[in-house]
Amino acid sequence: MYVIKEAKAFVDAVANEPGGEKINECIQCGVCSGSCTTVEWWEYPPRKLIAMIRAGMKEQVLSSASAFNCVTCYLCTVRCPRDIKPSALMHAVMAIAEREGYKPKTPTLTLFRTLRESMKRGRIWDFGMAARFYFSSNIFNGFKVMPVALALISRGLMPIMPPKPIKSGEIKAILNKVRSIQGTGGKR
Amino acid sequence: MKYLYYPGCAMETTGVPIQMSIDAISNVLGIEFETMKDWTCCGCPGEAINELAAVSLAARNLALAEKSDLDLVAPCSCCYRNLLGAHVILSEDRKVRAQVKEALAAAGLEYKGTVKVRTLIDVLINDVGLELIRSKVKNQLSGLKVGAYYGCHQSRPYGPDHPEFPVWQDWIVESLGAESVFFPLKAQCCGGAQLFSQRAMVTELVARLLNNAEVHGAKCIASTLCPLCFTNLDVNQGRIKNRAGSNFAMPIVAISQLMGVAFGLPPRDLGLHKNVSPVDKVLAPYLQVRI
Ligand code: SF4
Ligand code: SF4
Numbered sequence: 216m217y218v219i220k221e222a223k224a225f226v227d228a229v230a231n232e233p234g235g236e237k238i239n240e241c242i243q244c245g246v247c248s249g250s251c252t253t254v255e256w257w258e259y260p261p262r263k264l265i266a267m268i269r270a271g272m273k274e275q276v277l278s279s280a281s282a283f284n285c286v287t288c289y290l291c292t293v294r295c296p297r298d299i300k301p302s303a304l305m306h307a308v309m310a311i312a313e314r315e316g317y318k319p320k321t322p323t324l325t326l327f328r329t330l331r332e333s334m335k336r337g338r339i340w341d342f343g344m345a346a347r348f349y350f351s352s353n354i355f356n357g358f359k360v361m362p363v364a365l366a367l368i369s370r371g372l373m374p375i376m377p378p379k380p381i382k383s384g385e386i387k388a389i390l391n392k393v394r395s396i397q398g399t400g401g402k403r
Numbered sequence: 404m405k406y407l408y409y410p411g412c413a414m415e416t417t418g419v420p421i422q423m424s425i426d427a428i429s430n431v432l433g434i435e436f437e438t439m440k441d442w443t444c445c446g447c448p449g450e451a452i453n454e455l456a457a458v459s460l461a462a463r464n465l466a467l468a469e470k471s472d473l474d475l476v477a478p479c480s481c482c483y484r485n486l487l488g489a490h491v492i493l494s495e496d497r498k499v500r501a502q503v504k505e506a507l508a509a510a511g512l513e514y515k516g517t518v519k520v521r522t523l524i525d526v527l528i529n530d531v532g533l534e535l536i537r538s539k540v541k542n543q544l545s546g547l548k549v550g551a552y553y554g555c556h557q558s559r560p561y562g563p564d565h566p567e568f569p570v571w572q573d574w575i576v577e578s579l580g581a582e583s584v585f586f587p588l589k590a591q592c593c594g595g596a597q598l599f600s601q602r603a604m605v606t607e608l609v610a611r612l613l614n615n616a617e618v619h620g621a622k623c624i625a626s627t628l629c630p631l632c633f634t635n636l637d638v639n640q641g642r643i644k645n646r647a648g649s650n651f652a653m654p655i656v657a658i659s660q661l662m663g664v665a666f667g668l669p670p671r672d673l674g675l676h677k678n679v680s681p682v683d684k685v686l687a688p689y690l691q692v693r694i
Contacts (some may be wrong), residue, residue, distance in 0.1 A: 233454040233499060252592045256604055284604070287451065287558040293566040302560075306451050313452045326600040330448035333420035334460060337443040339412040348599055360602065363638050370677045372417045372634075384444050385510040389463060392509040393456045396502050 222271025231266050232310055234303030241265050247291035247301040257281040261291060261301045264308065280321035282308040306394030322352040335390065342373050404530055405474040406521075408436035411463065411482035411630070412444055418479065418630030420674025424659040425478060425628065426521065427672045431539050432531050436476065438461075439468060440643040448596070458499060459506040461489030466507060466514040466540030478523045481595070483614045484556035486522040491561065522557055523628055524564070524658075528571045531579045542666030542689045543580030551576050551583055551658070552612070553590040554632035562655035566590075572658050576625055579665035586619040588612040593635040600641040609635055610643040613653050617645055623685045633657055637679045654682040670694040 229235040241262075248260035257283045259267060267276050280306040289299040309327070312319060326348055333344040345364070349357030367373035413420045429436060447461030463487060468475045477483040493500050507513055519537045527536065550570035558564040565568075565605055569590055573583040591612050594605030613636065616624060626633045633655065640651040656678065663673040664686055675682055675694045683694045 252608065253604060256601075281455070284601070285451070286592045286595050286597055286608075288555045290555075290567070290592075293561045303454070306454055308456065310452045322600040323597060324452075326596065327449075327452045330596065331453060331456065334444045334446065334448055334456075338415070339444055339448065341413070341416045345599060352600070356602070360599075366638055366679050367417060367634075370678060370679070372419055374416060378415070382441055384459065385463065385512075386443060388509040389506050390456055391451070391458050392506040393459050393502075396505060397453075397455060 219271075221273075222269075225271045225273040225276075226228075226269050227312065229304070229307055232307035234300060234310075235307035237297070237299045238265060238268060238304060240297050241269075241299050242297055244296060246294050246296060250290040250294050251285075252288045252290060253266075253284045253286055256284045256299065261285075265301070268308070276308060277312040277315065277317040278319055280319040280323070282312070283319060283321045283327075284324040285309075321360065322348075322356075325352045331381075335383060335386055336377070337383045337386055338378055340374075340377040342375050343377055404433060404475055404526075405435040406476045407438065407468055407471050407528065408438045409445070409468070409475055409477040409482060409486065410438065411477060413630035413634075415479040416630075417525065417634040420677040421478070421628055421630055421633060421657040421659060423672060423674035424657060424663045427668050428659050431666050431668070432535060433525075434526065434531065437471070437473065439464070439475075441467060442667045445479075445482040445485045446489070449479045450485065455499065455502060455506075457485060458489045458492055459492065459503050461486050461539060462493065462503050462507055462514045463510065463512060463583075465490060465518045465520075466512040468518045469515060474519045474521050474526075476521050476523055476526055478628040479631070480522070480554055480556035480627055481606035481631060483520060483522050484559075484561065487561050490516065490518060490520060501653055521614055524557065524571050524575075527575060533574060536575065536662070537578045538664045542665055544661070544665050544689055545580050547581040547685070547689070548584050548620050548622045549576045549581045549625045549661070550586050550616035550619065550623070551589060552616070552624045552626045552631050552632065552636065554627045555590065555592050557627050557629065572625060572627065575658060578664060581661070581665075584616070584619050584621045586612075586616045586621060593632040595631055595635070598635055598639070606639055606642055607648055609639045610651075612636075613640070613643065613647065613651055616648065617653065621653075623656060623682070625658040626655055628657055628659060640680060652681050654678075654685045655680045656682055656686070664689050667691070
């Protein structure tokens, strides 16, 4: 009984997350995994991940880097016969993993955090965002992308100086409200 | 033809050549853009780990756009998809609607749900029309084999073009006198922002679709107007091998740049000197001056 209750708590948590609502309607047909652009990089492909969530395998699901390979291409979503929106479901998994402090082995979690942070300026500052990301993940990867960065910088396509913040007060007010609605209070 | 214009952050950085060519061709075609005042990031960068934040930031822009009754044109596919997606979610999901209402109220804003979000390709096909585009062509691009690349978000998941095998850019390419080459991966993902975190994976995705276009005979790519797609294809080629085993040198132009070439506009006005991939050779027969 205990195990079943635990399992239900996890699937309910996913169903309560925006994008996770329809998880119980999945028929496990595998169309999402078969369509997935990046499937060979996933330890547990989308269909399997859904099965694992419904089996209550919380630790394995949230510690896995699998969902972070989703490039949000929507192929699964336009093909899923049950209109589950697996892309949104993967976002829900990522959101829970991020919020609950799991540490899946992938720099993409850091990237998404950096991107979210960079929205606060009102407009994204590519160079600053990238620098920040490489500093907080792996600076050596930053050196490896230097040729690409230089190609862009020399063409004036990646300003090193930040643009003027636009309406960042408004943005912060909105994002703070979002955070309080989500009940994640002081955590980032 | 007048529209409200949402450039998106990347149009001011990596998308500069695309923006230059959009300005140049809209001038020729008589499209008037009124750039939204005080637009901010569409919210897309936050989508993967916080959907409510992404929808709320999109809704902020929609609330501002609503003050005008013009259609809102977003040339970047990600902005388009996130703005339209927010509009759809807000009209379908009562819970999210209530939450976003509260979030916007914190900034003294409200979105009533009346904005029509469109891609520029949609405008070119359905408002401008191929007839008018054809009439502006000064240099027929005859003999040029072009692979039209769409990426994901321009037509997936919301359309209005076909979600898996879109055709509108092919129609534009043909109306310029060029030959559009079908390749199955024309609407496959470019890898997006994961370029930063999973470079090997994204390079592999780009390699696949460029190889696919090459195998089907494309001599250059007419890319979607999305700065992310365009840049991922344009700058990542050095590490990719083509069929012959040498490093890839597929010329990547934004479809607006290709239109500008056919309209006889100076290449510098189209930002062609800013493309990283080698575009001069393949376009030279159609240009009066060197890039
Ligand atoms: S395609 Fe839809 S129904 Fe089929 S396994 Fe994936 S989520 Fe489930
Ligand atoms: S949206 Fe994500 S899960 Fe769905 S097919 Fe694309 S990469 Fe795979």
